[in-house]
Structure formats: C-alpha cells, structure tokens
Amino acid sequence: MSIKRLNQTLGNEIEELKKVGTAKKPEMVVYDVVQASGDRGPRFKVKGYDQEFIKMNSNSYLGLSQRDDLKKVEEEATAKYGLGPGAVRFISGSYDIHLELEKGLAEFHGMEAGMLFSSAYMTTLGVMASLVSTETTVVSDELNHNCIINAMRMTRPKAKHIYKHLDMEDLKNCLEKSKGQCERVVVVTDGIFSMRGDHAPLDEISTICEQYDAFFKDGVVLVVDDSHGVGAFGQNGKGTIEFTKATGVDVLIGTLGKAFGVNGGYTVTSKTVVEYLHQKAPTYIYSNPISPGEAAAARKALDILKSEEGKKILAHLRDMTKKFKQGIVDIGFETLPGEHPVVPLMVRDTQKTSELVAFLEKNGILATGLNYPVVPKGDEEIRFQISGEHTSSDIDTVLSILKEYRKLNG
Numbered sequence: 292m293s294i295k296r297l298n299q300t301l302g303n304e305i306e307e308l309k310k311v312g313t314a315k316k317p318e319m320v321v322y323d324v325v326q327a328s329g330d331r332g333p334r335f336k337v338k339g340y341d342q343e344f345i346k347m348n349s350n351s352y353l354g355l356s357q358r359d360d361l362k363k364v365e366e367e368a369t370a371k372y373g374l375g376p377g378a379v380r381f382i383s384g385s386y387d388i389h390l391e392l393e394k395g396l397a398e399f400h401g402m403e404a405g406m407l408f409s410s411a412y413m414t415t416l417g418v419m420a421s422l423v424s425t426e427t428t429v430v431s432d433e434l435n436h437n438c439i440i441n442a443m444r445m446t447r448p449k450a451k452h453i454y455k456h457l458d459m460e461d462l463k464n465c466l467e468k469s470k471g472q473c474e475r476v477v478v479v480t481d482g483i484f485s486m487r488g489d490h491a492p493l494d495e496i497s498t499i500c501e502q503y504d505a506f507f508k509d510g511v512v513l514v515v516d517d518s519h520g521v522g523a524f525g526q527n528g529k530g531t532i533e534f535t536k537a538t539g540v541d542v543l544i545g546t547l548g549k550a551f552g553v554n555g556g557y558t559v560t561s562k563t564v565v566e567y568l569h570q571k572a573p574t575y576i577y578s579n580p581i582s583p584g585e586a587a588a589a590r591k592a593l594d595i596l597k598s599e600e601g602k603k604i605l606a607h608l609r610d611m612t613k614k615f616k617q618g619i620v621d622i623g624f625e626t627l628p629g630e631h632p633v634v635p636l637m638v639r640d641t642q643k644t645s646e647l648v649a650f651l652e653k654n655g656i657l658a659t660g661l662n663y664p665v666v667p668k669g670d671e672e673i674r675f676q677i678s679g680e681h682t683s684s685d686i687d688t689v690l691s692i693l694k695e696y697r698k699l700n701g
C-alpha cells in the first residue's frame with residue numbers, strides 16, 4: 292500500500308505549485324446554456340456564480356457547437372449506430388461515417404487522404420511517432436504546442452533543433468547543421484500559435500524546406516499542426532495554408548474540437564503516409580476513434596463551412612474580430628497585429644493581468660489570463676477569443692466593461 296506515501300509526495304508538489312503561483316485555478320463548471328436570442332449570443336451559467344457569462348475564451352470559433360441542426364445530426368447518427376464505436380478502427384470500430392468524414396476533410400484541404408484520431412493531440416503524437424525514426428532530426432519552433440513538445444520527447448529522434456519563434460534565419464541554421472547528420476528531417480510547426488493568434492509563415496517555411504530537401508536521403512518533411520487555424524482562418528476557413536498561400540505542406544494536422552465545434556482530431560496528407568499511419572500510429576491503432584455521432588456532426592460542420600452560410604459566418608467572425616481589436620485599441624489597450632480571432636490584450640504585468648481577469652469575471656465575461664511561465668515574462672496578457680456566435684451587441688458589452696475598468700484603474 293504505497294498510495295499513502297504517494298499522496299504525501301504528490302500533495303507536497305501541488306502545494307509547491309500553489310506557493311509559486313503556477314497551479315491551475317479550480318475549473319469553472321458550466322451547468323446550463325441560455326441559447327442565443329435576438330441580438331444576444333449564448334450565455335453560460337457557471338456553478339457558484341449568479342451572473343450569466345459571455346464566453347470570450349472558447350475555441351468554438353464558428354459557434355457551431357450550439358447549433359440545433361448539428362445536434363440533430365449527432366442524435367440521428369447515435370440512434371442509427373449507437374453511442375461509442377465499441378472498438379478501435381481495425382478491430383470493429385470503423386463506420387462508414389468515419390470514412391466519409393476522412394474523404395471530406397482530404398478534399399477540403401486538397402490532400403490525397405485523411406485519417407481521424409480521437410483528438411489533435413493524439414494525431415500529433417501518432418504522426419510524429421510514425422514519421423520520426425532513429426535517423427531523423429526534428430526541427431521545431433520554440434513556441435510550438437505542448438503536443439509537439441511531448442511528441443519530440445516520446446519519439447526520441449536522432450537530434451532535436453529548436454529555432455527562435457518564426458525566425459526563418461534560425462530555421463535555416465537548424466537545417467544547415469543537420470546536413471550529413473541524418474537521413475530525414477521533420478520540420479514541425481503550429482499553424483496558428485494559440486497564445487497570441489500569430490501564424491507561421493508557411494509559404495516561407497515550405498520554400499526553405501524545399502531548398503534543403505536534396506541534402507537528406509528522405510528529404511525534409513513539413514508537418515503543420517493548424518488546430519486553431521482550420522475552420523477559422525483564411526478566406527474559406529482552410530487555415531494557415533490558405534492564408535499564407537503555401538504549397539509545400541506535407542502533413543497537415545487539424546482538430547474537430549475547435550472551429551468545427553465537435554470533438555476529435557485528423558491528419559490529411561498523401562495516400563501512402565495515411566496507409567503507413569494505419570500500420571504504425573499507436574494512438575490510432577490502440578485507441579478508439581471518435582463516436583459515429585461525433586463523426587456525423589463533424590461531417591455536417593464541414594458541409595456548413597463549405598456552403599454560402601459558412602462564408603457568411605467567416606465574414607461575421609472577421610468583422611467581430613476587427614471590431615473588438617479596434618475597440619480595445621480605442622480604449623487605450625495594446626494588442627498585437629493579426630487577423631485570427633485570438634485577440635491578445637497585452638497587459639505585460641502578472642498582478643494586473645489577474646486583476647483584470649477578476650474584474651471581467653465579476654462582470655460576466657470569461658477570458659483567459661496568461662501569465663509566466665505559460666507566456667514569457669513581460670508578455671503577460673488576457674487572451675480573448677472571438678466566435679461567430681458573438682453578436683455586435685455582445686462585443687459592445689465586453690468593450691464597455693473594459694472601458695469601465697480603464698476608467699477605474701487608469
């Protein structure tokens with residue numbers, strides 16, 4: 292019975308996190324949703340609070356997660372197929388709706404084939420575990436998402452080189468020093484970096500990868516995790532590839548759990564890579580896929596995104612993002628340039644970030660305060676995320692509360 296001693300050790304570690312201020316806050320628990328009506332978007336009821344909240348920290352960028360038509364499609368698929376898949380894909384957990392969705396995603400992104408995983412995190416782990424051999428060097432942006440960092444740890448490449456955030460000269464340095472050292476290079480980057488909503492210059496990155504390709508037996512493979520970009524960024528919601536007009540991305544990873552409003556992850560790439568991942572990716576082979584209901588809802592979300600209605604939602608999302616960005620600048624706050632619906636309000640101070648988050652919370656606004664070590668010291672910020680379900684009046688409400696804070700605090 293070692294659980295007592297384990298509890299003691301882990302308990303001490305938790306206390307230490309609380310003492311140094313890096314412990315996660317208790318989770319806010321939503322217990323009801325007041326659906327959108329008139330010029331009001333949805334409001335969320337949270338346990339322990341009297342006020343209803345506007346969510347300015349949701350990844351559901353198109354607002355699809357609350358739509359009745361999507362809920363209906365999920366219900367119908369669940370009624371037809373049952374709840375869970377009952378097994379991993381290659382045993383008996385493959386349903387026609389999974390295959391339809393994979394085909395649809397591949398077509399949408401202009402790739403040969405698609406493959407679903409239970410989440411984008413699991414997709415990245417599965418892709419990297421399969422593509423990184425003992426003769427592979429991985430080259431990664433320093434601000435890549437935790438799933439890429441952990442994938443690099445797990446896969447134990449021959450070498451890892453980290454380049455400075457978005458620094459193309461440093462990327463070239465990493466490729467330069469890899470010459471003659473390995474057979475394959477995997478360059479891996481987020482498309483959108485979720486902390487600040489900035490994006491990787493995929494056009495430049497793919498050109499650089501091409502320039503170095505011939506120096507390695509298996510070439511330079513470009514893997515992009517665009518979880519915050521797919522569905523939300525680019526004229527047609529095709530993500531950072533569309534926005535940057537890049538042509539050389541070899542493996543694209545996306546999520547169904549953000550703009551698509553559902554749950555799950557996917558990759559789209561060549562037929563051969565997908566076939567290989569079917570044989571090798573542990574997070575695919577040994578873990579259940581998303582449920583048939585989720586797959587059906589995601590397929591419907593994709594149809595909406597491709598339709599005229601989807602284009603209207605994207606246009607509204609861009610308008611609301613622009614309005615909010617301009618609004619916070621007019622009040623006198625600092626933000627960063629960019630068109631993605633992640634809008635950082637740069638506070639650049641830990642204490643003030645916490646104070647502003649608390650003020651917003653008191654006034655019924657949910658936003659995310661990001662302090663060191665999640666962001667570098669001096670880059671403390673409040674991350675706002677705009678959604679297609681925010682109305683112009685919702686944005687005005689949030690801006691008026693920010694204005695009030697400014698008046699009270701200077």
Ligand SMILES: Cc1ncc(COP(=O)(O)O)c(C=O)c1O
Pocket residue numbers: 410411412413436438481485516517518519546547548555556
């Ligand atoms: C780049 C990136 N990859 C993966 C994920 C995780 O996505 P999922 O919830 O589908 O695992 C995120 C979410 O924050 C992300 O930003």
